[in-house]
Structures are given as structure tokens and as C-alpha cells.
Amino acid sequence: MIIAIDGPAASGKGTLGKRLAEHYGFAHLDTGLLYRAVARVLMDRDAPLTDREAATAVAQNLDVSHLEDDSRLRGAAMGEAASVVSAYQPVRDALLAFQRQFSRQEPGAVLDGRDIGTVVCPDADVKLFITAAPEERARRRHLELLRRGEQAEYETILEDIRRRDERDMNRSTAPLKAATDAVTLDTTHLDPDAAFQATLTIVEGKHS
Numbered sequence: 525m526i527i528a529i530d531g532p533a534a535s536g537k538g539t540l541g542k543r544l545a546e547h548y549g550f551a552h553l554d555t556g557l558l559y560r561a562v563a564r565v566l567m568d569r570d571a572p573l574t575d576r577e578a579a580t581a582v583a584q585n586l587d588v589s590h591l592e593d594d595s596r597l598r599g600a601a602m603g604e605a606a607s608v609v610s611a612y613q614p615v616r617d618a619l620l621a622f623q624r625q626f627s628r629q630e631p632g633a634v635l636d637g638r639d640i641g642t643v644v645c646p647d648a649d650v651k652l653f654i655t656a657a658p659e660e661r662a663r664r665r666h667l668e669l670l671r672r673g674e675q676a677e678y679e680t681i682l683e684d685i686r687r688r689d690e691r692d693m694n695r696s697t698a699p700l701k702a703a704t705d706a707v708t709l710d711t712t713h714l715d716p717d718a719a720f721q722a723t724l725t726i727v728e729g730k731h732s
């Protein structure tokens with residue numbers, strides 16, 4: 525069984541993906557970490573993010589183990605950098621096989637990102653598109669960064685979120701959009717527990 529979760533930054537995809545995976549005993553992959561890791565390697569080498577060939581070579585040779593534990597991938601700057609390298613088709617192509625292979629695990633897998641329901645797993649059993657108002661997503665990210673001790677201004681985060689939405693939705697390759705057979709859930713007024721309960725109802729509904 526495959527559960528595909530897509531949506532914009534800080535809509536709650538990762539939180540939901542993790543909880544659904546725990547609930548069903550499935551594996552979980554936050555695919556944003558793959559793009560963040562490509563950006564990280566380029567930055568470590570002082571290579572410009574606009575060097576498509578370098579980005580592609582990094583993606584083709586990416587060490588995908590322990591990405592979850594790498595706290596350097598989490599910051600706001602890395603999300604922005606990831607959205608630059610993720611717009612290159614060859615980078616996306618290089619990361620596709622790993623994601624598809626991951627999705628085939630038994631008894632099931634949950635993948636979250638931007639193009640899971642549209643490109644990576646078009647045959648997923650359940651497709652969720654998670655949204656929330658940009659102001660609410662910025663509020664969540666702001667709280668998250670403050671909790672981690674990072675300096676952050678709400679207004680700057682809101683601007684970052686809007687810029688990233690714009691770039692992710694308007695790129696020519698695998699743009700962020702709901703698959704035609706996805707169920708959309710707006711979490712603007714839902715806390716993580718309420719969002720999880722709403723999602724369980726959707727998943728059970730699809731599988732009853």
C-alpha cells in the first residue's frame with residue numbers, strides 16, 4: 525500500500541506522513557530531504573546552485589542513508605536552496621528510481637513531497653494534497669525555528685514561503701499541484717491531531 529502526500533512548505537505533510545507511517549507500521553520517506561541534501565553537498569563544495577551539471581552529478585551519486593538524522597538539512601536556507609536545484613529535470617530524474625523503489629516496501633510506504641501523487645507514485649492507493657494559508661504556514665515555521673534556537677522574523681519567513689510556493693508551482697518540471705485523484709485537506713484551522721484524525725478518515729474511506 526502506498527500513501528502519497530503532497531503540498532506546499534509547512535502545510536503539515538511531514539508531521540502527517542510520520543504519524544500515518546507509525547499508525548500503519550509503514551516506512552516513511554520525506555522526499556524534500558533528498559533535494560535538500562543535493563543543495564547541501566553543492567554548498568559544502570562552494571559550487572553555485574545554478575550549476576546544473578554539478579547538481580545532476582551530486583544527485584546521481586547521493587548517499588541517501590541517514591538523511592533523517594542530518595540536522596544541517598533542516599534550516600530555512602536549505603529549503604530555499606533545495607527549491608532551486610529541484611527545478612532541474614536531470615536532478616529529479618536521478619532521484620526518481622530511489623523514491624520508486626522505496627515506495628514498493630511491504631507492508632506499505634508513505635512518501636511526502638511535491639510530486640509524489642503526480643510523478644513518483646501515480647498509482648498510489650491514497651493521494652493526499654495538504655494545504656494551509658501562507659500566513660498560517662509561516663506562523664508554524666516561525667515557531668519551529670524559534671524552538672530550534674534559530675533567529676527568524678515572521679515577515680521574512682512569510683516572504684520565503686510565498687517565493688518558494690511560486691517557484692514550486694510554476695516550474696516546468698513536476699510542478700507542485702494536486703493529482704486529479706487526490707483528496708485535498710486544508711489544515712489552516714486544524715492542529716496536528718485534528719489533521720491526523722481527518723486524514724485517517726480519508727485513508728479508511730478509501731480502503732473500506
Ligand code: CDP
Pocket residue numbers: 531532533534535536537538539540664665668711714715716717719
Ligand atoms: O512537512 P511540511 O513542511 O509540510 O510541514 P511539517 O514539518 O509537518 O509542519 C511544520 C510545523 O507545523 C511543525 O512544527 C508542525 O508541528 C506544525 N503543524 C501545525 O502546527 N499544525 C498542523 N496541522 C500541522 C503541522
Ligand code: CDP
Pocket residue numbers: 532533534535538555556557559560603606607608610611636637638639640688692
Ligand atoms: O519541509 P518543506 O515543505 O519546507 O520543504 P521540503 O519538503 O523539505 O522541500 C524543499 C524543496 O524541495 C521544495 O520547496 C521543493 O522545491 C523541493 N521538493 C521537490 O521539488 N519535490 C519533492 N518531492 C520534495 C521537495
